Amino acid sequence: MDTIKVKVNGIETEAPAGSTVLEAARAAGVEIPTLCYMKDINAIGACRMCVTEVKGARGLVAACVYPAAEGMEIITNSQKAFDARKRTLELILSNHRMECLTCVRNQNCELQRLAREYGVERVRFGTPKDMQPQFERTTLHLVRDNSKCVLCRRCVAACGKLQSVSVIGPNDRGFATHIGSAFDRDLSEVACVSCGQCITVCPTGALTEVDNTPEVWAALADASKHVVVGTAPAVRAALGEEFGDPIGANCQGKMAAALRRLGFDGVFDVDVSADMTVMEEGAELLERLAGGGPLPLITSCSPGWIRFCEHYFPELIPNLSSCKSPQQMFGALMKSYYAKRKGLDPKDIYVVSVMPCTAKKYEVRRELDDAAGGVWDVDATITTRELANMIKKAGIKWDRLPEEDFDPEFGIFSGAGVIFGATGGVMEAALRTVADLATGRSLDRLDYHAVRGVEGVKEAEVALELPDGGKLTLNVAVASGLANARKLLEKVKSGEKSYHFIEIMACPGGCVNGGGQPIQPMSVRNFTDLRSERAKALYSADAAMKLRKSHESPIVKELYASFLGKPGSHIAHELLHTTYIARSKYPGFDAERQGKKLPAQSEKR
C-alpha cells in the first residue's frame, strides 16, 4: 500500500495514502473528537468537533474531510483547536435539553463525554432550563426526542445509505432545522421498517427504543404467570459489551445464569426455533425446487427485511418463505407444544424474547401471528440493551456470574442455530440440512465459506449429487443491509441474476449488528468492524459444537415425532407459518387520500 509521511503533534508517522487528517492522526494513535462523522457514509464536516490545526492551512480544518498530504504537520491538541471545539460544544449544549441524570444514554453519550473531556462546566450562551421534550412515540419500536438532537445526521445516513429506506431527513432551515419525515408526518405514517439502525448510531439520547422492560418486570412479579424467556443467537455475541467484556466475547453461559437469577420460570434459547426454521424452510425450498412455488425462495427471519419487502418490493411477497421468524416460532411452540407438556393454559404463559433487534417489537404485534388463538405468540420482546439494564437494575454482578446452561426442555440446539445471528448464517444452516435431505446422506461438509463474511452481497453455487445419480446445483445469494438487498433484488427483478435461494437480513452484517445491540460510540465503530468481531463469537461457538446440523438436534426430532409430524405438515403450517401483506410506500398519505385512518401500531388486541 502507498503511504505518506506526516507529523502528528510533532511525531513522525506513516499513514495510508488517501487518508484524511482524522485517519492519519488515528494511525499515529491520536483520536480527534467527532460527532457527525461516520466512516464511508457520513463525512460531511458539519459538526465542527474535529477542527484541527494543519501547518500552512488557513484557519482550522475539519479533520474528517481534509485530506492528509505528504509532509503535512498536523497539530490536534493546540490551544486554538481546544478553544474552538469547546466553543462548538457550548453552542450545541445551548440548544440541548440537558437532563443527563435521567437520560437513557447517561454515561454512554458522545456529547456528554466530550463536554466532560473539554471541561465545559458552564454554557456561556445560556442553559435551556425550560426546554421542553419533543417526544414522538408513534411506533412500537422507537422514541424520538428532538430536544436532544444535535443535527449530526448520522441517523439520516444510516436510514438512507445503509438501508436505502430514507424516511427521515433534515427539514426546514436555520434554528428551525430538525430531523423528521417528509411533511413532518409521524414515523408510523411513513414506510419505516423499524430496523433501529438510527438508534445505534445516535450520539445522544434523541433516538431510543421503546422500553418494554416494565411489562417484563410486571410479568415476573405476577405469580399467576409462567414466564419463559428465549434469547436470539446474536445476543450472546454482544451482551457482555454492556458489562465491559471485549467486543466479540461470547457470554452465553453468563447470560443464561443471569436470566435464571432474574426469575424466569423457563430459560430457553431461540436457537432451538432457529433449528426449526431450518427444517421448515428447508422443506419449503425442496418443495419449491420440485415445482411447488416461485423461486427464488427468500428467507423471512428478519422482520426489518419483511417490512422492507412489504413496503418496497410487494411484488416479491410470493417469493418470501412462509416460515415465521425463529422468535415467532419460539412463541408459537411455547404456547402450544410446551403448554401441553407442562399442562398449562396458553393464557397463563408469558413469553419474553431477548433480541438484538427493534423490528421484533413490531413483529410481536403483527396482526397475523397468534398460533394458540387469541393470545400473542410472544408477549414482550426486549433488546440486548434492555436485558443489560434489567441485569444491572437487579443488582446481578456480571463478573460473579457462573456459566450455566439453558433449561434442557428448549435449550439444546445445533451450531446451525447459533450462526443464524450473522449474515450468511441462515443460508449456511439451511444448506447443511438441505444438502443432507436432497442427497439422502449425512454429508461431511459443514462449512460454506463463500456465504460468510461481511460483504454486502455474497453468491455461491452448491452442487449436490442426488440419490438417483442426477445432479442438483443450487444458486444462492446472501445480502445484508437493505441498500445491498435492494441492489440484489433489482437484479433479480430485471432477470440479470437468477437464484434458487436468497438470504436477506435487514441490518448490515446481520443480527450481530442489529438495531437492539449495545451501542458503541462512533469513535469505536469507525475503526472496529463490530459486524465481523461479533460474528466470530458465533462461528467459533459453532465450530466447537458436536451437534452442527439442525435436523440432528434431539429436540427437533422429538418435536416432529411427538407433535408436528413432519416439516410442512398441516399443524406445522398452522403454528409455524404466516402470510404477508402488500403495504404502501406512503402509508399515511395513501390512507388520508382514501379517507381512512391508519391503525395505530400500538393497538392492543
Add this chain to the structure above:
Amino acid sequence: MPNRKTLVPFRGTREQEERLRAAIERHRGEPGATMPVMQEAQEIYGYLPEEVQIMIAEGLGVPLTEVYGVSSFYAQFTHNPKGEVQISVCLGTACYVKGSGAILERVCRKTGCKAGEITPDGKFSVDATRCVGACGLAPVMIVNGDVYGRIVPDNVDAIIDGYLDGKK
C-alpha cells in the same frame, strides 16, 4: 412554522400532470435534477403539495424526504396554494415601523388564516412578505395585485370585503 400539509384538497389536472411528467423526463439522469424539477412543478401547480412531491420523488427515483428537505429549506417553495383572495402584508423595515404588524394581525383575524397558509375553503391566503419596494406608501398591503398604502388596521375589513363575492 406555517403548516406544510395544506388543508385545501388537491385539484391537479391531467394536463398539469403531463407537463410535470415531461419536466421530469427532461431532467432525468442529470445530477442535481431535483431543484429544477421542483421549480417547474411549482410553476405548473403554483405550490408543492404532497401529491406533487411524491410524483417528483417517484419520477426521479429520489426519496420523498429529500424533496421535502429542499422544499422546506428554500423560501422560494411553498406548500400552500394561493387563495381566491390573495393577501400580502409587507413586513419590510419601513412598513413594520409604520405598524404593518398590526395590519397583519387584523388581516389574520378577518380571514381566519395564518401567515403562510390558506383557509380550508380556499378563499383566503395570507403572506407576510419582505420589502415590496413601496416604502413611500408604508404600511403596504397587496390584495390580488392591487396595492393599498398608508392604511391603518381599521381599513382592513372594508378593503377585504371589496373582494368578496367576485366583486373584483
